[in-house]
Amino acid sequence: MSHGLNIRESADLDFLSLGALVHRLDPGIIPFRKAMECRIHVSGGEFNVAANLPIASD
């Protein structure tokens, strides 16, 4: 195998990640010190990778 990884063919879990979930407040192009409203994004590096996989594999 050219990448040297021996990946199981079947398992209950394809991917599991451990990390902190955070919420990101995003006022767009307005700097925070002048912001009056913002979007809320749910994030966290480890969550983001897990969240991207089911969509990518649908």
Place this chain on the structure above:
Amino acid sequence: MVDYPIGDLIAERVRAMGVRPIYKHFNHNGVTGPNMATVYSDQGHGLRAPVVFYNRSNEAAAQLKPGDFDWKSIFSGGVKWVHSGGIFAALSPTTAPLAAEMMKEAKVAGAITSFDLNFREKLWNLHGGAEKAVETIASIVENVDVLVGNEEDLQKGLGIPGPEVTAKSKLDPSVFFGMIDQVTQKHPKVKVVATTLREVHSTNRHSWSAVAWMSGKSYQAPTAELDVIDRVGGGDGFAAGFIYGLLTGVAPEEAIKLGWAHGALLTTFPGDTTMATLDQVRAFAKGGSARIQR
């Protein structure tokens, strides 16, 4: 997961993204926490850089510690791939030992393990500084197969000495590849090291590539010129696409392109998680943009 309205908001998005949660629950005291962390991040524009700062005070995740999760039960049905990262490991003196415990159990369960170094000096400075960071990260990486990190992550996170070659640009992978021997000498179980390469021309215009070293061979994605809407999450998008490629058994050069393509597409969406379809990722990975420079 904290049982309060912000926790509910976050849990709803976790469900919406198709992720099966395994939470340790915390009760909010109504005043000071524990809290789900807040990231403040404006987008900037053109010559004005994005500004990011955090409120991680009394963060619930920082209280996580070894023994909080029953890994043997969680892995009992089998698990293909297990992942964590350097920001979580840096949250408190107990989070890195928890990540190390998980990686060890994941290897026992026969999983591939990956770790995104994501070195954040300000976080590590709260918990013992540079030397402690290297020692702590090493306890995790000793059971890791796949590392994600750029040359700065390898230097500061793994304590690898500075490069002897000078990069011609941010897109020149020679420094990154020049450090791999030292990475594998220090951590011989590591089989894959991958990273994105990004040259920031302005907040909204980046040149973007990605490279990987896999069991002795080097791979590089093309370079794309990105018109960036929201750069946050691009690196995680790369990791997801790359891991997806490896999980689905494509060739290494295809896996690095899938990661590169997915990370690039992610910067065209607002938010931190994907809005791309698999077809869009595959099409871009095959060269679906007129802006690709080969």
